Amino acid sequence: MAIRRSDAGSAIVTLLTLVVLPIAAFLYLAPDAQRLTSSSLDLREVLYQTVALGVVITILALIKAVIDKASISHLFLSVASEVVSLAFALLVVGVGNIENLGYSSFRISQGKLTTIVALDLRVFLWLTFAVVAAGVLKIVAQFMEVRAERATAQPK
Amino acid sequence: MQAVGIGLFLLCGQTILSLLGTVAPSGGGIIPVEIDEAAQFAALTYTSFPRNGGLLSAEIKVGFGVDLYDGSYSNRNSTTLYLKPGEEREVTLILRIPVSVLSTYSETKGYLGIYTDVSTLGGLAGIAYNALAEGG
Numbered sequence: 410m411a412i413r414r415s416d417a418g419s420a421i422v423t424l425l426t427l428v429v430l431p432i433a434a435f436l437y438l439a440p441d442a443q444r445l446t447s448s449s450l451d452l453r454e455v456l457y458q459t460v461a462l463g464v465v466i467t468i469l470a471l472i473k474a475v476i477d478k479a480s481i482s483h484l485f486l487s488v489a490s491e492v493v494s495l496a497f498a499l500l501v502v503g504v505g506n507i508e509n510l511g512y513s514s515f516r517i518s519q520g521k522l523t524t525i526v527a528l529d530l531r532v533f534l535w536l537t538f539a540v541v542a543a544g545v546l547k548i549v550a551q552f553m554e555v556r557a558e559r560a561t562a563q564p565k
Numbered sequence: 566m567q568a569v570g571i572g573l574f575l576l577c578g579q580t581i582l583s584l585l586g587t588v589a590p591s592g593g594g595i596i597p598v599e600i601d602e603a604a605q606f607a608a609l610t611y612t613s614f615p616r617n618g619g620l621l622s623a624e625i626k627v628g629f630g631v632d633l634y635d636g637s638y639s640n641r642n643s644t645t646l647y648l649k650p651g652e653e654r655e656v657t658l659i660l661r662i663p664v665s666v667l668s669t670y671s672e673t674k675g676y677l678g679i680y681t682d683v684s685t686l687g688g689l690a691g692i693a694y695n696a697l698a699e700g701g
Contacts, residue, residue, distance in 0.1 A: 521699040523676075523696075525694075525697070528692050529684075533570065536570045537570065
């Protein structure tokens with residue numbers, strides 16, 4: 410079973426940026442993160458969701474690396490990878506809650522001081538949808554191109 | 566397109582965070598109070614120097630106020646600034662409240678709030694950061 414180096418490299422980069430980096434960032438911010446977990450924003454939960462989605466995207470990338478690019482399976486896996494990436498982006502924009510759809514608010518209380526934060530990042534939600542839609546179109550176009558090349562290259 | 570989105574996201578975050586760090590009241594976060602015994606009014610002065618250390622222009626609304634829990638008193642003063650990248654401005658807000666209200670607030674029956682709204686990308690992205698300090 411041959412592994413395409415470019416796809417394998419992409420999987421490694423995905424693992425580093427979506428799994429290793431969030432874990433490292435959380436450990437670096439450990440004291441502040443623990444303070445926030447006592448508020449309505451649970452950073453530990455955000456980390457778990459982020460790492461879980463990152464692992465799924467990495468696994469999809471690794472499977473794609475060994476599957477024939479002209480196969481329907483590769484097409485479906487590529488589209489699935491885009492959808493999971495969308496979920497990841499929604500998680501980031503929603504500060505840990507995908508259902509927030511880019512608008513999040515949370516409260517932190519320490520003694521007599523209460524801090525209320527509301528974050529509006531909905532513009533990035535729409536940008537993400539546009540990027541994913543364009544990505545899916547590109548995947549379908551590439552799939553059809555590879556199929557056409559294989560059909561042309563086949564001996565008659 | 567993806568790179569543009571990520572770049573804009575990072576620029577917005579950098580601009581917003583740079584501004585949030587500069588809106589705390591100057592003088593160690595203390596709001597000075599001057600009491601006019603004759604008029605029985607207290608003047609609270611909020612001064613800060615918001616500075617846009619980001620790469621995008623931003624609009625910032627800064628305000629502070631005193632509210633009592635029973636709803637009998639609520640007073641706020643605020644202002645809105647538009648800061649270009651690298652620009653810094655001084656904000657001075659004065660709130661005059663009756664001394665009796667100040668006393669009530671001090672008995673843990675109210676709160677002093679500092680309200681900050683920062684928006685960038687023409688108002689498309691922003692953060693509202695409100696700090697409420699209970700009296701007492």
